[in-house]
Amino acid sequence: MRYLPHTETDRREMLKTVGVPSIDALYKDVPDSVYLKAPVEGLPDHQGELEVERHLKALSAKSMNTSDVPSFVGAGAYHHHVPATVDYIIQRGEFLTSYTPYQPEIAQGTLQYLFEFQTQVAAIMGMDVANASMYDGSTACVEAAVMANRITRRTKVILSGNLHPHYQDVVKTHAHYAGFTAQTNPTVVQGEEDLIDAIDDQTSCVVVQYPDFFGNIQDYTRLAQACQENGALLITVTTEILSLGALTPPGDFGADIAVAEGQSIGNHLNFGGPYVGLFTTRQKYVRQMPGRLAGKTVDVDGKTGYVLTLNTREQHIRREKATSNICTNSGLCALAFTVHMSLLGETGYKQLAAINHGKAVQMAEKLETVGVEVLTSAFFNEFTVRLKKPAAQVVETLASEKILAGVPVSRFYPDQKDLANLLLIAVTELNTEQDMDQLIQKLGEV
Numbered sequence: 498m499r500y501l502p503h504t505e506t507d508r509r510e511m512l513k514t515v516g517v518p519s520i521d522a523l524y525k526d527v528p529d530s531v532y533l534k535a536p537v538e539g540l541p542d543h544q545g546e547l548e549v550e551r552h553l554k555a556l557s558a559k560s561m562n563t564s565d566v567p568s569f570v571g572a573g574a575y576h577h578h579v580p581a582t583v584d585y586i587i588q589r590g591e592f593l594t595s596y597t598p599y600q601p602e603i604a605q606g607t608l609q610y611l612f613e614f615q616t617q618v619a620a621i622m623g624m625d626v627a628n629a630s631m632y633d634g635s636t637a638c639v640e641a642a643v644m645a646n647r648i649t650r651r652t653k654v655i656l657s658g659n660l661h662p663h664y665q666d667v668v669k670t671h672a673h674y675a676g677f678t679a680q681t682n683p684t685v686v687q688g689e690e691d692l693i694d695a696i697d698d699q700t701s702c703v704v705v706q707y708p709d710f711f712g713n714i715q716d717y718t719r720l721a722q723a724c725q726e727n728g729a730l731l732i733t734v735t736t737e738i739l740s741l742g743a744l745t746p747p748g749d750f751g752a753d754i755a756v757a758e759g760q761s762i763g764n765h766l767n768f769g770g771p772y773v774g775l776f777t778t779r780q781k782y783v784r785q786m787p788g789r790l791a792g793k794t795v796d797v798d799g800k801t802g803y804v805l806t807l808n809t810r811e812q813h814i815r816r817e818k819a820t821s822n823i824c825t826n827s828g829l830c831a832l833a834f835t836v837h838m839s840l841l842g843e844t845g846y847k848q849l850a851a852i853n854h855g856k857a858v859q860m861a862e863k864l865e866t867v868g869v870e871v872l873t874s875a876f877f878n879e880f881t882v883r884l885k886k887p888a889a890q891v892v893e894t895l896a897s898e899k900i901l902a903g904v905p906v907s908r909f910y911p912d913q914k915d916l917a918n919l920l921l922i923a924v925t926e927l928n929t930e931q932d933m934d935q936l937i938q939k940l941g942e943v
Contacts, residue, residue, distance in 0.1 A: 561896065563766060567932035568901040569860075571879045571923025572710070572909075573634070573661050573736045574769065575761045578927055583763045583836045587829055598791075601804045607828070608803030611791035614835040621738065621846075622755040623746025624777035628788040630831040631774025631823060634758025635667040638704065638734050640776065640787045640821055641754040642668055643675065645702035645730040647785050647820065652677035653699045657692060658684035659709035661736055662909040668704070677701070684910070686711050686881060686919065687872050693723040702730040702754075707747060708740055711906075712876040712921070721751025730754060737761055737923075738775065740877040742850025754778045763837030764830050773830035783807065787821030849926060853878040857924040860933050864922075867941050872919070879923040881906065884940075888920040894943050900936055 503511070508520070517523060544552075563576045570576065587593065591606065598604030598611075611629040618627035631637040642654045654672065656665055656679055665681060672679040682692055692703050703724055708714045717731065724731045733747040735757035741747075747755035757775040764772060778786055784807060792806030841849060857878040861871045864882060873880035884891055888905035895902040906919035924933075 561899070561901065563901060566899045566901060567928065567935050569903045569922045569924060569928065569932075569936060570901050571737070572904040572921050573663065573758065574766055574772075575737055575739070575878075575923060575925060576766055576927055577739070577761050577925050579763060579765055579833075580837060580840055582840060583833050586836050587833050592829065592832055598805065601802065605803055608791050608805070610832055610835055611789070611828070612793055612803050613839075614831045615791060617835060617838045618759075618775045619777055620843075621741050621746065622752075622757070622775070622777040623748030624752070624755055625748075625780040626783050626786070626790070627775065627777040628786055629791050630759075630827045631756075631776050631788055632827060633760075633770065633772040633774045634734065634736055634756065635661075635664045635774075636823070637756035637758075637774030637776045638664045638732070639668045639671045640823065641732045641734075641756050642679075642702055642704060643671065643677075644754065644778075644782070644785050644787060644820070645732060646677055648782060649701045649728060649730065651699055651701035651729070653697075654679045654701055655692060655695050655703045656681045657690060657703070657705040657709065658682040659690055659711060659713065660704055660706045660734060661710050664706070664734060664736075684913075686916070687713075687874075689713075689715050692720055696723055696727045696729055698727060700724075700727060700729040702732050704732045704734060706734045706736065707744070708735075708737065708877050708879070710736075710909075710921075712873040712880040714744065714875045714877065716745075716750065717747075717752070718750045721753075724753070725751070732756065737877060737879065739846075739850050739853060742846045743854055743877060748777070753782070759830070759834045762841075763833035763835070771827060771830055773827040773834055785820060788823050850877075852926045853924065856926065856928055856933075859930075860922065860924045860928070860936075863933055863937050864940075867937055869940065878925060879921060882920050882922060884918045884920055886943075887917045889917075891920070891940070891943050895936075895939050898939055900939055902936060902940070 512519065563570065568576050598607045601608060615627040615629060619625065631640060646652055654668065654677060656668060658681060669679045682690065682695060692705065696703060703720065705717055707717065721731045730753035731751060732754045733752045735741060738757045738759050739761045755777045759773040759775045776786065776788060789805055790807050792804050794802050794804060796802045838846065854877055857876060857880065861880055865871055870883040871880060872883055887907065889907050892902050892905050903920045903922040906916045906921060910916045
């Protein structure tokens, strides 16, 4: 087999060196009760590569691909165009097989692109410093909350009711096992959410989404001031990173930590992952920042060099004392982000954001002409509408017509009957006017 090259002679020599008579002896401590007594029922026998390929292709053909049908799905994962250059570069062997750059003398290329990645992310967020990426947006969110707890020496985290429900769940799971409190504000579909009254002298941080789960854009300047006055931190979460090409960066209205999901730039939907978490903060908090930080310096000859900096032993050895136990950095996804962002440049990034917003406005106007109520007044490329029947039923019906109409809010809030008719619709540069007209027509029929 390709990945199991050892011959029987090799195995005998290895077992002799280890000092055991057989491979089975390596598992003598595994109780007999946990061994399978027969093959797993329902699983087919192994087959050749040709047969497996045919079977998998047949299974794949049953899936509806967002590239083949009109798609308005968002809710934290967005269908954008990824230039062919991005995939070509990240599949080069020197990038595809690389791992953690512990040895800077042989990892200058990796360290340089991580440095460039950090520079891009910090600029987008309007913040002082960014790390060399996290797993995804949700884990970046919880790492930000835990970091705020360390800085403030408090343990009460206030979550916006309009923070993505999946992100809320990740924070609450960590809170349960890490011993801090995660308090969730009520959900507000329309209008501004008031979080200031929830802040007290025990509050570590307030976590808001920008734009929020329902697409609302809110100015958090007053909230940032209230947090500062009470010794708490403001954390912003952005699930659609392209939106910051059009909106005021979090750093400009006073965020202390700004995190995001970077999937929209350079990374395909990939059926849900892998994605890339973006993490930025103020310079004064840099020593509490989780993950890796690539720095730029000069060697003894004055030549530019790149290194991992402010990296403590605890991150790798004394794990219980580490600021974070994140053990990888989505490096290939970060590279994809950097390549795409380099191709766009600042001007292209802003233009792409403007195109997304313009198409979303066009879609909202078309929906209103057929009597669909648009609930979100200020949005980027995603907004919430109210249908005349349960959104989940409508989405399933339109899916059978080869249209992915959006995401029913009820999938995230199944117990809130008042949200059953709400539908999240995301519009990107990939949605044509024909796509929009198809959705309008089919919605009218349904």
